[in-house]
Amino acid sequence: MQKLVYYAFRVLVAIMRITPLWLLYILADFIYIIFYYVLKYRKSVVYGNLSRSFPEKSEKEIDALAKKFYHHLADIFAESLKGLGIGKEEVIKRYSFKGTDLVHERIKQGKTVLLAGTHCGNWEWGALSTPHYLEPDIYTLYKPLSNKYIDAYLKKQRADQGMYMIPTTETREIFQRKFEHPVAFILLSDQSPHNPRRAFWMNFLHQETGFLHGFEMQARRYGHSVVFFRTTKIKRGYYQIEFELITDTPKDYEPGMLTKEYAKRLEKLVLDDPAVWVWSHKRWRRQRPEGKPLL
Structure with missing residues (x-):
């Protein structure tokens, strides 16, 4: 089973080599919706951490900051996929x-x-x-x-x-x-x-x-x-x-x-x-x- 998963992973690497990053960012915008609105991924942890770290901020400000974080988290997910096949010149840029x-x-x-x-x-x-x-x-x-x-x-x-x-x-x-x-x-x-x-x-x-x-x-x-x-x-x-x-x-x-x-x-x-x-x-x-x- 591990080898089968490995072969599937290598196929994913090959796909990521030819997939433009702008297309993955479109995917990231959908991932944000899934993380934040559908899965509500660790929302209690995120909001709790932010509220305690920034006690001076209002609920509205904390909410805006949390959404900005989830957008960044979705970008990291997409960028990490691209990282499997990204070239030297691209990553240096x-x-x-x-x-x-x-x-x-x-x-x-x-x-x-x-x-x-x-x-x-x-x-x-x-x-x-x-x-x-x-x-x-x-x-x-x-x-x-x-x-x-x-x-x-x-x-x-x-x-x-x-x-x-x-x-x-x-x-x-x-x-x-x-x-x-x-x-x-x-x-x-x-x-x-x-x-x-x-x-x-x-x-x-x-x-x-x-x-x-x-x-x-x-x-x-x-x-x-x-x-x-x-x-x-x-x-x-x-x-x-x-x-x-x-x-x-x-x-x-x-x-x-x-x-x-x-x-x-x-x-x-x-x-x-x-x-x-x-x-x-x-x-x-x-x-x-x-x-x-x-x-």
């Missing part, structure tokens, strides 16, 4: 980068760089485009797909372009590996932590919020430079990543302070354009454990 010298300078100095990212814009296209703009090999952590054939295909496609996907179960091994040349790691650190007791807790968007400790732990343990990448949506189908240095000396930070700096930049990014963050995630489903301090 649609995803531009600023501040790449900041990363390249540190690589030339022999430093490994941690790129602290977010689920803003279209992170799938971001992953596709990053190897075309940055010189070093790039590694990112991911949860393997249940279909081993599709998983292997996607891993090979990314690796051929300079993006190496590492299962989260191999996090320790990949950070301990001795590379011949400096590399860059992409870590998306805005998910809800699985273990709230190991998380760093702080006020974020008017709520007590737990943040994953992983990227800070690796940065402080190995002394890697930390760079925030700020993703913005220019217009439909066009995005930009801008690199911002957080620190070259992570060991100078007290525990949690590096994560707090990341959270501060993430909050500004979300406030600048709220609709392009993923509000359908159950970001605040866990509560701060008793005795766990707020930073």
Whole structure:
């Protein structure tokens, strides 16, 4: 059965190679209607997250923001389909980068760089485009797909372009590996932590919020430079990543302070354009454990 699904997937990839994006955006407009009006996909989660994050906004403003988010979510769905067969020239045209010298300078100095990212814009296209703009090999952590054939295909496609996907179960091994040349790691650190007791807790968007400790732990343990990448949506189908240095000396930070700096930049990014963050995630489903301090 897995092979049958894989063959169907390869047919879909072939179709996406020849399908123009404008046609997929027509599909996205219908997907929005299905998500918002028919399935009512996680509407209670989306509206709850938005209302708590923006207590100053009226119900009408929250409603408008939610609809804008669902339009963006539908666009991501359509763009991700196109991403299965999108060419190098097309993805470079649609995803531009600023501040790449900041990363390249540190690589030339022999430093490994941690790129602290977010689920803003279209992170799938971001992953596709990053190897075309940055010189070093790039590694990112991911949860393997249940279909081993599709998983292997996607891993090979990314690796051929300079993006190496590492299962989260191999996090320790990949950070301990001795590379011949400096590399860059992409870590998306805005998910809800699985273990709230190991998380760093702080006020974020008017709520007590737990943040994953992983990227800070690796940065402080190995002394890697930390760079925030700020993703913005220019217009439909066009995005930009801008690199911002957080620190070259992570060991100078007290525990949690590096994560707090990341959270501060993430909050500004979300406030600048709220609709392009993923509000359908159950970001605040866990509560701060008793005795766990707020930073």
